[in-house]
């Protein structure tokens with residue numbers, strides 16, 4: 001019998017309270033879950049329930065008020081992609097992608113080599129010299145994904161990466177993200193407001209309650225891989241959609 005591998009991340013009894021001049025906000029409470037290595041997990045929940053806060057805690061940007069995140073290695077590398085690509089407008093695609101390695105002691109040649117490979121992986125070959133102003137929203141997000149992979153992260157956190165894209169581009173980006181994930185095998189945690197996107201992409205969907213966010217459902221997605229668009233029309237997909245919709249019924253902000 002094989003035992004299951006040690007989780008890449010354990011989130012243990014997390015609580016985050018923000019306090020500033022305007023008052024106190026309890027963003028997360030009693031929040032626990034773990035991520036298996038190389039899995040693809042999505043996070044869905046009402047607006048303001050603490051999803052972005054959770055990603056920031058995992059990335060080490062926000063300290064927890066209580067509880068902790070435990071990783072399966074001492075200094076995990078964590079990549080992050082936000083809803084807006086946040087590219088530097090005065091830098092070309094190549095230099096935007098290279099950025100995370102520029103402060104490391106890596107040679108210029110190696111940085112360029114790695115950046116070129118990733119630009120190819122996200123389908124932007126030929127655009128190395130383009131400026132962000134000349135890219136579509138989908139292309140800019142591809143650059144952001146390539147940049148997040150530069151340091152070969154152990155954990156990739158995506159915060160509504162396709163939220164600003166039109167529906168068709170969004171679906172195509174989802175398929176491309178799955179291909180990248182299959183090629184590079186990362187532990188992925190992605191926030192989305194779209195129920196079909198959550199089901200289509202992930203192994204598990206975690207549903208958060210309204211603020212303070214805690215997990216109210218940990219749903220296994222029983223669709224086989226590789227995922228194909230026709231799976232949207234299967235009975236399993238319909239059932240999973242129902243389950244998530246029921247769970248999110250009281251929340252105002254989600255798409256189905």
Ligand SMILES: Nc1ncnc2c1ncn2[C@@H]1O[C@H](COP(=O)(O)OP(=O)(O)OP(=O)(O)O)[C@@H](O)[C@H]1O
Nearest residue numbers: 018019020025027046047048049050051052053054
């Ligand atoms: N740095 C901060 N200081 C004070 N309050 C904060 C801070 N960051 C987040 N909050 C508050 O914590 C709560 C959760 O915010 P968060 O951005 O994590 O929600 P979210 O689930 O990502 O929402 P959305 O779906 O709209 O992106 C909100 O009430 C927000 O105002």
Ligand SMILES: [Mg+2]
Nearest residue numbers: 051052053159
């Ligand atoms: Mg958010």
